[in-house]
Amino acid sequence: MVLRIGVVGGGQLARMMIPAAIELGIELRVLAESGGMSAALAATAVGDYTDVDTVLAFAREVDALTFDHEHVPQDVLRALEAEGIAVRPGADALRYAQDKLLMREKLSELGLPVPDWARVTEPADLDAFIAAHGGSAVVKTPRGGYDGKGVKVVRSAGEVAEWFAAAAEDGRDGALLVEELVDFRRELAQQVARRPSGELAVWPVVETVQVGGVCSEVIAPAPKSAGKLADVAEQIAVTIAEGLGVTGMLAVELFETSDDRLLVNELAMRPHNSGHWSMDGAVTGQFEQHLRAVLDLPLGSTAMPQPWAVMVNILGGPEEGGLDDRYASAMEEHPGVKVHNYGKAPRPGRKVGHLNASGDDLDAVVYEARAAAAHFQG
Amino acid sequence: MVLRIGVVGGGQLARMMIPAAIELGIELRVLAESGGMSAALAATAVGDYTDVDTVLAFAREVDALTFDHEHVPQDVLRALEAEGIAVRPGADALRYAQDKLLMREKLSELGLPVPDWARVTEPADLDAFIAAHGGSAVVKTPRGGYDGKGVKVVRSAGEVAEWFAAAAEDGRDGALLVEELVDFRRELAQQVARRPSGELAVWPVVETVQVGGVCSEVIAPAPKSAGKLADVAEQIAVTIAEGLGVTGMLAVELFETSDDRLLVNELAMRPHNSGHWSMDGAVTGQFEQHLRAVLDLPLGSTAMPQPWAVMVNILGGPEEGGLDDRYASAMEEHPGVKVHNYGKAPRPGRKVGHLNASGDDLDAVVYEARAAAAHFQG
Known part of the structure; x- marks a missing residue:
């Protein structure tokens, strides 16, 4: 069979x-x-x-x-x-990935740490939230946003007048999500896989670097995360996976605040950009694990053979031709880097591939991954 | 493009x-x-x-x-x-992989260490070779043999009378290859990749364990091979790759003799079973390297992220169903092992997949790989 x-x-x-x-x-x-x-x-x-x-x-x-x-x-x-x-994941779980308002309600219900948030249907309510949170806030459309789309930092409700209008027109309840602008030190992500029969597997928490709302770089594990920080991140992800009934891969994007808290930012119920490092940096990568999880097979080891793994996205790619036009120079200078080419036509800002590097020395690994990625930029 | x-x-x-x-x-x-x-x-x-x-x-x-x-x-x-x-490799190089007599002649010409050998067309010549080499020898058909087929240890020419007859009938020169029965301590294999433009990449020399002429297990690197042994193996493989003009992957199977010499046994000009460990045990596995080499792209690092890697073949497989019928138990008990399933119907003795394990402690890695493989046997 x-x-x-x-x-x-x-x-x-x-x-x-x-x-x-x-x-x-x-x-x-x-x-x-x-x-x-x-x-x-x-x-x-x-x-x-x-x-x-x-x-x-x-x-x-x-x-x-x-x-x-x-x-x-x-x-x-x-x-x-x-x-x-x-x-896998099922309809009940996917609702929370499809609707950020539902997600915020559910996470609050589970007692998980989230930014201050509110459901707003009227510009006046949004302005009140903004006033109560230092004069600015993040507005999100509950549905359809990704990679920074459908997310806007505003100082007044007038800046998202069109979003209110669109929300009112879509036949649903016309609500937007507003969240406090979190004073964060850095962004983290926690990957977890869960089988229908309940087994869980977690990777180390990672640091993610976003540029313009798009993931640019991931460091695994997140530097200086050993101990309590890692335990809290893991516990949050496990609580979400179990509480929302997720099967397969779950990525939890987190803010590490300036006052040392972790707050849940976004969820993805699938393999996620923040987990691509695991393809070469862990015994079991997120794609293999996802397949095992959705078939309810025992999960693989998430151990890292080397202390550090760094992923850098390739955005845009060469103006002409494909990534492979740059292979000769990139591979010549960086024989230890793993290239992942998505086979997509390059376009400005489009994710067309990523690179992974691993090793003992974090600075050297970061340099290697960035230097290799530079061969494919522009 | x-x-x-x-x-x-x-x-x-x-x-x-x-x-x-x-x-x-x-x-x-x-x-x-x-x-x-x-x-x-x-x-x-x-x-x-x-x-x-x-x-x-x-x-x-x-x-x-x-x-x-x-x-x-x-x-x-x-x-x-x-x-x-x-x-890639070209016709000139492939001749030596297709004809073991040509291969022996060429390696001898390159001054490489090989078992004593002779080209025999008459039973009397074979009996003379046997008598001169302690009463037994290995006879090989120059073409078409693999995995122990076309290879026979004999004490007299009468045991391969049919092979002489077949060789005489095939329209070629009717010759068989005879080699001394090497008194070896163990078998090794050396993988090397070569680009048309000349760049070479070598992995550590590995120990291969054969059962009934079929590769059963590979340990990378070969235990106690650091230093001179590894240097000699590498030099032999590089000399062959360059001397025969191989492009892509080359596997050189070697005997380590009881008196501490390395002798070339067989060649394969392609990814080879003795290199499967590199898929999970080296930064660049032999299949990726082969693709890079045949396209004349720069070769990848052959470094091992962990000290030891062990491959065990899955022969035969479960009598009924496929390998995946055994995934639940194998993955449950061995979460760190990498399974490679060839998608072939199981048959006694048929290679239907292999497993790789890696780690710091050789005994533990060997145990892990063998124990996981046992889930798929019979």
Whole structure:
């Protein structure tokens, strides 16, 4: 019996599941949005993931269904589950990844540390929140945002007048999420995998560096995180994975505040950019672990063979040609760096690949990863 | 420009090139012998690799052509090269992998240490060789042998009468290869990669354990090999790679004799079972390195992140079902072991996968790999 996993979405996360599936002899099938996507090699179907019949037909042939993104509508997810399909993560869990207001409510209910937040439907309520929080705040659309989109720092409700209008028009409750602007020292991320039968596996907490709202660099483990900080991050992620019933990979983005607290920023219920370092920096990378978790197989070791691992994203890429036009120089100068190419056409700001480096000396590893990435920029 | 590599042959070696190709954004195309083979995911053509037109049509669309095996006939290889196709390794080099008599002649000419050997066309010559070498010898058919097939230890020429007859009938010169039975302490293997432009990369020399002529276990690096032994092994492999003009991966199987010499046993001009440990035990595994080498890209680091890596083959596999029927128990008890499943139906003695383990303590790593493999036996 060959195990079969279906992945909805053909982006780079689906693509990076393919090597892990090949090594484990798992048949990976991808329902891609269109032809020629990152995960095209495993695309067995092309179709609309918001169409129940399309997703059902795809999902009936697999042992477990999982996702490249969190955008499959709840009614589709519910229809799959009604047919007994193993949806991982399930519809109940995915609600919290799909709606940031629901997520904030649930995390508060679980007693987890989050930034001050409020559900606002009126500009006046937003202005009141801003006034109560030092004159500025972060407004988020509850749905559809990623990589800094749908997130805006404002000093008055007038700056998001269009968002209020759009929220009121979308047939839902017209609410936006507002959060305090956290005075943070740095951003962290905690990866955890959870099987349906309950087993959990955590990697070390990592430091993430964002530029313009987009992840640029990840250091594993987060420097100076050993001890209490790591324990708290792990406990938060485990509480979320269990409390929200997540199966597969969960990434918890955290703020480390200037007064030494950890606050939950965002969640992702899938392999996440902040975990790409694990592909080369841990015994079991997040993509292999995700496949094991969604099939309810025992999870792999998350130990790091070397003390430090650093990931640097390749954004944009060379103006002409592909990343491979720069392989000769990058590989010549950096023989120890691992290149991951998403097979996407370069565009300014687009994530087209990433690099991983590992070693004993953090400064040297950071230098190596950044210097190698520089070969692919612009 | 997406780089394209064509692989002739759809076995597990082609299969294990796919993950490396995905990560580097290389388009891998496979010319498989039939449908449903190990490398089926990348199979873009099914056809006869001994047919010039079939292979030519396949090879015209790729940047470099390489192989899952060494059986493509010389006339096919020459026709490809005459068209300017980048054949890696080339026809000149592959001759020595295809004909053990030619190989022995060439290695002797290069001054490399080999077992005493002779070309024999008559039973009387073989009996004379046996008498001169202590009453027994190893007879090999110059072509077509692998994994212990076409290799026989004999005490008299009568034991290979059929081989003489077959050699005389095959339209070639009717010769067999005879070699002294080497009094060896253990078997080693040395992997080296070579680019067409000359760059070389060597991994540490490894110890290989054969059972019934089939590789069972590999320990990297070979215990007690640091220093002179490693230097000699490396120098032998480099001399062969350069002397025979090999491009891509070369595996040199060596005898370590009881009187402390290294003798060359066999060669393989492709990724080889003795190098599978490098997939998880070295910064750059042999499959990624092979792809880089055949495209003439700079080679990756062969450093080992951890002191020891051990590979154990999975032979036969469970009588019913596939390897994945045993994942639950194997993964539960051995979370740090990396499983590589070739997607082949189990058959007694057939290589259906392998496992890698790594760590600081050799005894513990050997135990781990063997104990995990035991879950898949029988």
